[in-house]
Amino acid sequence: PIDPNFPANHQVIEKFKDPLSENYHLVWGPGRLAEASSNPKVKSDSEATGEEIKPIGVHGTFVAVDWDSCIADGVCLLSCPVKVFEWYKNPGETGRNDRKDYTDKANPVKEADCIWCMACVEVCPTKAIKVDQL
Ligand code: SF4
Ligand code: F3S
Incomplete structure (x- = not known):
């Protein structure tokens, strides 16, 4: 589940720009980039496997996904009435996870459009989402 106090316990590690719009949101870490700089094993593992170290942590501030x-x-994408989320690896896709790629992530690229219905918060099976009314 998401840490409800993530803004206090984490710091901003990146600004994520939506490839399909002018929207951006904050990314809160530690996360793997910070881990890589403090843990040489993470870095050497990524060099060995060729896997790029990308930031991971909490995406978004008012609609935040851990x-x-x-x-x-994918049930959050389906339940959101204003399509706040898109798939990180498949930008622009807002439907169910038909590819069955369980390494993809729900990206809150339109968090400013949220109408605080709380549907996504209630349905997420891992309680990964926190929504705060401005
Ligand atoms: Fe969408 Fe409602 Fe979740 Fe806001 S609270 S992101 S409107 S499902
Ligand atoms: Fe959405 Fe990920 Fe939960 S896709 S429903 S935040 S597990």
């Missing part, structure tokens, strides 16, 4: 908890269930 990417370490998200298992790409």
